[in-house]
Amino acid sequence: MNIRHLTFRLLQVHVEVVRRGSVSEAARRLHLTQPTVSQQLKRLREAVGEPLLETRQGRLEPTEAGLELYRASREVLGRFDDFADYLDALRGGRRGHFSIALVNTAQYVLPRLLGPFNRAYPEVEVTVHIGNRQQMLRRFDRQEDDLYVFSHPPSLEHALAGRFLRNPLVMVAPRDHPATREPGWDLERLLGERLLLREPGSATRMMTERWLLEQGLATGPTMQMASNEAIRVGIASGLGLAILSEHVLPPEHPDLVTLPVPGLPIESHWQFIARRDQRLAHSALGFLRFARDHLEECVEARFVCNEIFGLLAGLEVVEA
Amino acid sequence: MNIRHLTFRLLQVHVEVVRRGSVSEAARRLHLTQPTVSQQLKRLREAVGEPLLETRQGRLEPTEAGLELYRASREVLGRFDDFADYLDALRGGRRGHFSIALVNTAQYVLPRLLGPFNRAYPEVEVTVHIGNRQQMLRRFDRQEDDLYVFSHPPSLEHALAGRFLRNPLVMVAPRDHPATREPGWDLERLLGERLLLREPGSATRMMTERWLLEQGLATGPTMQMASNEAIRVGIASGLGLAILSEHVLPPEHPDLVTLPVPGLPIESHWQFIARRDQRLAHSALGFLRFARDHLEECVEARFVCNEIFGLLAGLEVVEA
DNA sequence: GGGACCTATAGATGTTCACCTATGGAAAGC
DNA sequence: GCTTTCCATAGGTGAACATCTATAGGTCCC
Numbered sequence: 001m002n003i004r005h006l007t008f009r010l011l012q013v014h015v016e017v018v019r020r021g022s023v024s025e026a027a028r029r030l031h032l033t034q035p036t037v038s039q040q041l042k043r044l045r046e047a048v049g050e051p052l053l054e055t056r057q058g059r060l061e062p063t064e065a066g067l068e069l070y071r072a073s074r075e076v077l078g079r080f081d082d083f084a085d086y087l088d089a090l091r092g093g094r095r096g097h098f099s100i101a102l103v104n105t106a107q108y109v110l111p112r113l114l115g116p117f118n119r120a121y122p123e124v125e126v127t128v129h130i131g132n133r134q135q136m137l138r139r140f141d142r143q144e145d146d147l148y149v150f151s152h153p154p155s156l157e158h159a160l161a162g163r164f165l166r167n168p169l170v171m172v173a174p175r176d177h178p179a180t181r182e183p184g185w186d187l188e189r190l191l192g193e194r195l196l197l198r199e200p201g202s203a204t205r206m207m208t209e210r211w212l213l214e215q216g217l218a219t220g221p222t223m224q225m226a227s228n229e230a231i232r233v234g235i236a237s238g239l240g241l242a243i244l245s246e247h248v249l250p251p252e253h254p255d256l257v258t259l260p261v262p263g264l265p266i267e268s269h270w271q272f273i274a275r276r277d278q279r280l281a282h283s284a285l286g287f288l289r290f291a292r293d294h295l296e297e298c299v300e301a302r303f304v305c306n307e308i309f310g311l312l313a314g315l316e317v318v319e320a
Numbered sequence: 321m322n323i324r325h326l327t328f329r330l331l332q333v334h335v336e337v338v339r340r341g342s343v344s345e346a347a348r349r350l351h352l353t354q355p356t357v358s359q360q361l362k363r364l365r366e367a368v369g370e371p372l373l374e375t376r377q378g379r380l381e382p383t384e385a386g387l388e389l390y391r392a393s394r395e396v397l398g399r400f401d402d403f404a405d406y407l408d409a410l411r412g413g414r415r416g417h418f419s420i421a422l423v424n425t426a427q428y429v430l431p432r433l434l435g436p437f438n439r440a441y442p443e444v445e446v447t448v449h450i451g452n453r454q455q456m457l458r459r460f461d462r463q464e465d466d467l468y469v470f471s472h473p474p475s476l477e478h479a480l481a482g483r484f485l486r487n488p489l490v491m492v493a494p495r496d497h498p499a500t501r502e503p504g505w506d507l508e509r510l511l512g513e514r515l516l517l518r519e520p521g522s523a524t525r526m527m528t529e530r531w532l533l534e535q536g537l538a539t540g541p542t543m544q545m546a547s548n549e550a551i552r553v554g555i556a557s558g559l560g561l562a563i564l565s566e567h568v569l570p571p572e573h574p575d576l577v578t579l580p581v582p583g584l585p586i587e588s589h590w591q592f593i594a595r596r597d598q599r600l601a602h603s604a605l606g607f608l609r610f611a612r613d614h615l616e617e618c619v620e621a622r623f624v625c626n627e628i629f630g631l632l633a634g635l636e637v638v639e640a
Numbered sequence: 641g642g643g644a645c646c647t648a649t650a651g652a653t654g655t656t657c658a659c660c661t662a663t664g665g666a667a668a669g670c
Numbered sequence: 671g672c673t674t675t676c677c678a679t680a681g682g683t684g685a686a687c688a689t690c691t692a693t694a695g696g697t698c699c700c
Contacts, residue, residue, distance in 0.1 A: 072403040
């Protein structure tokens with residue numbers, strides 16, 4: 001038996017004929033003419049090399065080989081029905097896997113979206129990669145993920161971007177810092193304190209440095225710590241001040257205050273980024289749609305900046 | 321996804337490519353050129369409507385849809401490998417089912433062949449139908465069985481026959497019948513006793529009556545019993561005499577004797593009969609071969625009359 | 641930056657497929 | 671016994687398949 005001569009169509013026909021016990025009836029059901037069905041059966045018989053049907057008391061019954069072929073065909077056709085269902089779920093974004101790469105700071109917010117999303121689409125698996133901007137840029141260059149979250153998109157030539165969340169950077173100080181009571185603490189004086197900075201490669205650091213440059217100011221003493229958490233705890237312990245994303249502060253933060261410095265907060269926005277040259281996984285698309293529709297329910301209103309529809313519009317053009 | 325555009329060939333190619341992670345390598349293994357494989361993949365992708373492969377770190381990796389298709393393909397191709405094995409077993413007569421119809425009297429012998437056959441071919445299922453000649457003839461006319469065992473084939477126009485066993489019909493009397501001691505009991509005198517006869521439609525009865533006719537004798541008193549067993553017990557109980565197949569007598573039969581009547585035994589032979597117009601099941605063919613080769617080991621030498629090879633020769637002509 | 645790989649596309653060809661209509665013979669139904 | 675129903679075969683057709691060669695555009699490696 002040469003499998004190359006078998007086609008799914010032949011199997012479908014065989015199944016229908018066995019089921020109906022009649023060539024003509026099967027032909028009607030399949031919207032074919034009777035000779036067509038007869039001929040398919042003939043080809044199938046020749047491909048298998050065994051008689052597959054025999055007439056018994058006026059009904060076409062499968063031979064032993066025919067019965068086994070019927071079983072095999074049903075399994076096989078059923079398997080491909082399942083596959084079609086799988087594809088449907090994949091296309092509908094109800095199933096599948098995507099990965100998303102976050103800059104460190106965004107890890108304080110994104111779970112608020114991912115949690116409800118996972119409840120709505122329990123069969124979608126998400127992998128989250130976290131690192132600083134530089135690390136995430138490398139992932140972007142290597143096309144390692146489906147979605148990225150940056151403050152500033154890498155190059156818009158290769159990427160589509162859509163802002164979704166405000167990310168204000170504020171000056172954070174210990175609760176008992178004198179500037180909270182005494183007036184006259186201008187920025188220059190504050191910078192006389194030790195400034196806690198993230199490592200180079202961090203987006204927060206990059207924005208901080210650019211802002212200082214724009215203000216025409218140089219930093220005084222600094223200390224570098226490779227994590228927002230460490231910096232937060234450092235501030236509370238009187239190690240110094242820092243310019244941090246508001247999202248980094250816990251809802252209750254009795255040890256910390258934000259200082260109202262002119263020119264601050266530095267206004268930045270996180271954006272969802274997708275590569276232009278890579279077809280986005282259906283499930284990632286589903287996630288973006290979910291974010292577009294449910295962002296307001298997931299994060300505080302003052303941070304919301306829902307421009308995801310623009311990104312989706314861009315993506316749907318790519319799709320088509 | 322339209323299943324009609326899928327072919328087993330495409331699935332084979334996809335499987336090979338996924339397995340090798342390379343189009344060129346798959347092409348070499350499949351003895352195809354690389355462009356051919358590329359093109360098949362393209363068709364497959366179009367049939368499925370989803371990308372199936374993507375390049376990751378220099379290797380072709382399946383996408384989610386591609387991986388699921390790979391799984392489905394392997395299952396499906398495996399299922400048809402199994403089917404091919406099944407066909408092989410069927411063709412080799414190692415598996416399958418056939419039915420054989422016996423005239424009553426043959427039921428005393430056939431199990432001796434069927435037992436060893438079943439041990440040698442445990443996966444072949446045999447159905448045995450038993451009845452008198454007339455009933456078996458009806459089964460033959462309706463083509464209900466693969467093989468038949470008769471003394472005389474129905475019509476050789478529709479049947480192929482091969483003798484395999486002597487079936488001598490002898491006069492059976494109770495152990496203490498006077499004819500065993502006194503001389504002078506000729507046939508006519510014996511027929512004065514009650515003759516126990518099988519029902520009309522029985523082959524034994526038919527042969528008995530024909531033989532009596534040839535001898536120019538009429539029966540005296542008779543009694544009709546529709547089973548060899550009943551007749552045997554009847555004789556032992558002094559109900560009368562009978563002409564019975566030797567096979568009906570148990571190996572030890574202290575209550576019965578066979579009387580040496582001139583002209584007896586009636587020589588008849590059982591034959592395996594197959595229909596000319598019906599392809600014989602491979603397993604039935606296997607049984608006939610088995611019988612041809614092992615008959616001598618299964619029944620007493622004095623009954624053997626192995627002409628099955630002739631029948632098989634006839635069948636193999638029909639095959640070809 | 642040139643070779644040595646790879647993969648994709650274009651274009652060609654003989655074969656097979658999946659249908660059809662027309663028709664004849666066999667079986668079943670009244 | 672006649673009609674209907676059924677199946678098989680013959681013959682035809684356009685589409686698709688499976689395969690090739692030739693070629694061009696990418697990576698990766700030295």
